Amino acid sequence: MPESPSRPVADGVLAPLPRWLRRTVAYGIAALVAAAVVAVVTVALLRVGVVAFALLAALLLTALLAPVATGLRRLGLPRAVAALAALLLLLGVPVGIGWLLYSRVMVQLEAVGPAVTAGLDRIREWLVTGPLGVDPARIDELRTSAFDAARAALPSPVAGTTTALHVLTGLLLVVFAVFFLAKDGDAMWRWFLSWVPEERRARVDGGGRLAWSTVTAYVRGTVLVALGDAVGIGLGLLVLGVPLWLSLALLTFVSAFVPIVGATIAGAAAVLVTLVTNGATDALLVLGLVLLVQQLEGNLLQPLVMSGVVKLHPLVTVSAVTVGTLLLGIAGAVLAVPVVAVGYRLVSYLAGRDHAPDDTDDERGGPDDPEGAASRRAPAEEPGPAILRGSPARR
Incomplete structure (x- = not known):
């Protein structure tokens, strides 16, 4: 007599249970596994928070600069020059805005200072003599507590220096990553896809x-x-x-x-x-x-x-x-x-x-992919779209 095919132990254990309960257990186990994976990934990212944030910020900035780099390449500039020009634009805009604000704020502070003092005095007088009838001593106590809390929130010199170094490291990594993502992002994606099995x-x-x-x-x-x-x-x-x-x-x-x-x-x-x-x-x-x-x-x-x-x-x-x-x-x-x-x-x-996304335009090279034809003629071991360059092309 031929032996019946063996069933997994889990099926044998759960077989007496109702079908809905078996499905609930299966989904529960899957949810626990997914939660464990998310927890491990989150802990790992928090361990290297500066690097993780810098790379994610670089992706967002590259998405913002992609049209600029693409337009410059259309004008005939090499990829490296186009990426560098887009990066300089990214750095120049906030620096210019910061200088403009600094110059205006420094000029206005002298005039605004007395107005702020008078405004605070008016608010304090309204709180005391107005419908709220707040005790003046209570207002002074709250102001003192606010100043103390702000002073306590300031980092120590050592902590401030450490934080400044982390921020500087993150900014340098963002600049470095944005340049190479704008320059070689499509090649990176094709390299990644070359490791994926053909059927997937x-x-x-x-x-x-x-x-x-x-x-x-x-x-x-x-x-x-x-x-x-x-x-x-x-x-x-x-x-x-x-x-x-x-x-x-x-x-x-x-x-x-x-x-x-x-x-x-x-x-x-x-x-x-x-x-x-x-x-x-x-x-x-x-x-x-x-x-x-x-x-x-x-x-x-x-x-x-x-x-x-x-x-x-x-x-x-x-x-x-x-x-x-x-x-x-x-x-x-x-x-x-x-x-x-x-x-x-x-x-x-x-x-x-x-x-x-619909890649109809990519079949003609794409509005954001002037080198789309060259990308599609890439060797078989480097398939895939120009995903970091705007309008990716399907293999």
Whole structure:
């Protein structure tokens, strides 16, 4: 009598259980394994937090600079020269803005100082004599506590030096990585794909192109949204004659890279500065302006620019920003949403609910890939798209 095929021990143990319970156990084990993998990867990244953040920031900046490098290559510049020119542009813009702000702030501080002092005195008088009737001693106690907390939050000389060295190391690594990603990103991707088995290469290729298109669209969309917020709020502050309006507009632009939370912080700073310098009436006007700009952003600009890119519920966005902030501070707050967005798109792609970007243009070389034909003529051991150059080509 032939022996019946042996069943796995797990099947024999779970066979008496209902089918729904077996499925629950299987999914539970899979979830535990996935959580363990995520925990190990997170701990490993936190161990090398400077390197991990620098590489992720370099990817975001490369996505932002890709059109510049591509346009320069179209003009006939070599790849290295185009990448270097894009990198110099990346470094020059914040340096120029910083110098402009520094020069303006230094000039305005002398005039703003007395106004700030008078504004604080008006607020203190309103708190004491107004409807709140706060005890003056309580106000002095709160002010002293705030100064003590700020002083305690300052790092020691040794800790400050260490932090400065880490920041400098991270910035140098970002600059180094951006240059080579802009110059050789497509070759790096083809080299990576050459290690993927042939039968899975197209699947990995599609996932990589989808991830890169998500990052690229997110970064460019965020820049457009941040620019719209900064221009709207900056013009309103300028019309109201608020000192340091340019600095507040720049703060609005930078804060927009932290979704939802950043806009709230920047708006609160604008209202507070206006209250101290211009008074309560202008502060209320600025509050209305901030709310109007945020409503236009949330209901018009965000859906128009980010449609189909970041398919995340606001609760997921806030949770991601919170977790990122707890793990990596400001860096985690900035990187949380693009990382979660890419992960969601990849899971949807693997589940068959999403598809890789259309590469119709790449069949003709692509609008962002002037060397697409050369890329497709690459040797068999280096297949794949120019994924870090804008519009990747399918093998």
